[in-house]
Each structure stands twice: as C-alpha cells, then as structure tokens.
Amino acid sequence: MPENKIIDACNTFCPGPLMELITYMKQAHVGDTLELLSTDEGSAADVPEWIHKVGHEVVSNENVDGIWHITVRKIK
C-alpha cells in the first residue's frame, strides 16, 4: 500500500529542504508520495529540477500562505 509522508522543512537551512527530501526519498518505496513543506523560495524550482533529473514525478507544487507544498511520487 503506497504511503504519503509529510516532510516539514520550514525554517531550516542546513541540511535544507531538498536534502531532507532526498534523504526520505531514499527510504521510500516505489509509489509512495512525499509532501515537502518549505519556506525556502528556491525549493519551488530546485525540487522539480532534481525530481525530473532523477526520474521521479512532481504531483503538485503550490504556495499556500507563504509555505511551498511540493508533492512528489517515487517512480523507480
């Protein structure tokens, strides 16, 4: 059964939101979705760039009240 995990990386610089996402992605199973919460403007572009390069899927990417909610799915 695919799982949905929320990663709260708001107000954090080191190791930072993308690093947090990569860490959890390594441990996720194919089909799982991960929702990254980030206050870092750069995440909106950085996360999709990595997701496309590595071959996973961006499900949604939106800013709600100053927090980026970026949902991705592990494909392989």
Next chain:
Amino acid sequence: MKILIVGGGTGGTILANSLSRRLGREIRAGKIELTLLSASDRHMYQPGLLYVAFGQMTADELYRDEASLLEPEVDFHVDPVEKFVLDENHVVTKSGKTYHYDILIIATGSRVVPAEVPGLAEGAETFYTEEGAVRLHKRLTEFQGGTVAMVVSIPHKCPVAPVEAMFMLHDFFNARGIRDKVTLRYQYPTNRVHATSNVASWAKPEFDKAGIEYETLFNLKSVDPVKQIVYSEEGTEVKYDLLIAVPPHRGMEIVEQNQLTQSGWIPTDRFKLTMNGRDNVYVIGDATNIPVSKTGSAAHFESEVVTANIVARIKTGTVSPVRAYDGKVYCFIEAGFDRATYNAFDYVNLPPLKPPSKSIHWFKMAYNQMYWTSVRGLL
C-alpha cells in the same frame, strides 16, 4: 530525582558537566543523582579526523579518557544501554543493571553505514573514521597523479567537511608540487555545491579559482571498485583514481533496535528537544530527527538549552520550557591549509560568510585544543 544521560559524546558530556555545575549542591546533598552511561571509556574529538587525513594531527591526539573530562559529581559508567523501557522510566544495560530515571537524555549519536551503498566500502576512502583517516593519509602521500573524486552520501554529519576537504586537497597537492598532475572532482547531491546557500555562494567561485571541478545533483548510487567508476542515481558516472566518500549515516543500532526511531532518527521537538510524546525524555545531538546540521556545535548549543530547562524544572518547578532551541549552529570552514571562515546560523537567520582569513584559521587550530575545555562545560 534521578537524571540519566545515555551517550558520552560531545552532547552527553557537555550536558553532564553543565548539569553538575548547576546542580552540584543538590547532588552533594543526595537530592539528585546524575548518571552518565557510555559505550566507551574514551572520548574522541571527531573534527580532528580531517586533520589526520592530511597529516596535520595524529589519531592519538584526538582522544581523552572520558572520566577525566567529567565533574566529580557525575556518576559515570562504561556500560552501554541495551534496552530502553520508556513506559516504565528505566533502561537496562549490557551488564544487566537497571537504571531508573525521572528525566532521561538520549545522546547516542550516529554511525557511518557505508554498506548502504554497493561497492562503497571496497572502492572508497573516507575521513569519517579513525581507520579511514589514517589510510586516506597514506593514500594521499603515495598518490602520483590522476583524478581524485569526492562523493557525498546523505544524511551525513558535519555538512561542510566535504567542502573543506576539497580546499585542503588543493593545498596538499600544491605543497607536494603535483597539483598540475591531479584533477580534483567534487560531486554533490543538491543543485548547488553545498546544501546551505551561503556556503554554496562562497564556495563555487572559490572552487573555480582553485580549478576544482564539480557536478551537482549527483546522488551516490553505487561504486565499481574494479573499473574505478562511481555511479549516480541521476544516471551519470565518474571515473576515478582515488575516491573519497562521505558515507551515509544513521542513528545508533541500539535506538533502532528499541524502535525509538523513524528512518534511523529519533522524532524530536525541534524547539523543546523532547522526544515526541515523552515530556521527560530529551534527545540531543546527531540522534534527533530535527532539521539541523548533525554537528558537535549543534549538540553543544542543544545541551545548553536542555540544561536550562532541567535546572528550571528542579529549582523552580517550571514544567514549561524556559528556553527553546533556536537552531543555532556555528561551524568553522577551512578554506585550505592557512585560511578559514565560519558559518553561524539558526532556524531563521543565514548571514553571508565572511571572507576567509588566516586569523579564523588559527582560531580553528586553537579550538582543536580548546575543545577539551568546551566539552568540560567551561567554554
């Protein structure tokens, strides 16, 4: 009142000494018992491993007897915990003893797990262990030319160490007079040359100036030690003559075996530093899952917060925290053999780095010795 600290690394030792100083009278009067359990009778200054790899320190310089670092009021035992029974407020140790507590602090740290990456243990050198740093130094002194590649696994402690190592490699091979025969290649998991944007903004032009090549979005997948090729999750590969790796890290086996972790780390409130769902259990240092660097510096600042809150509980009966951890971290960054800068930040502030200077480098050299004062809770 029984206070029990599990783990004799930087965080556990500073906390034990700080609590001992603040609560000395109560401990001597028998009102409080302060116990520290550790798996080792020795204490290692882990940042020194980088200097061992470059022949600037020897491994024996990194150690002190743990007992010699502790205040006399700390009841210290080398007896690793095997069982955490949090519902009954006690732990059971390897020797079979049971230690009850009113307040527990878990400071068990992290470990490297190179086996998580196929071929890494066989194909790569590392400066994240004593044995690895000593061997890497030998390899560096024997290296005659070719490609030295750095790869970085995540999660890992001391996030600036791979950047520091690249600048030190540049100076090391310059000093040996063979820099022109060595290609330095740096591979990093995120879009920039460092996860923290201020470090990345500073390091990228410095890499360019030093002729250090770099590839970003390179997440380590596997190593072929025979072909001497390292592969990324993103589908790229790098041929190397000498591979240096920052291995992946996890929390210690004992906390995983006791099912205290999620994904290898203990779920912890990032401000209160209490274990989620347990108001009388604090977690500090690498063992937590809080989104902050896994460094001795973070463990140090966290121990100050936990000290203040435990002392307030005891002396004033204040159950609500009197101090919150603000994510404060201070990391020196060596920019080679004779200059350094530093990164000081918290959860919401990330100022740009200062230009590297000799004086900051020499301050870091001094800190390598001052650490022993720091860990005693004096600095």
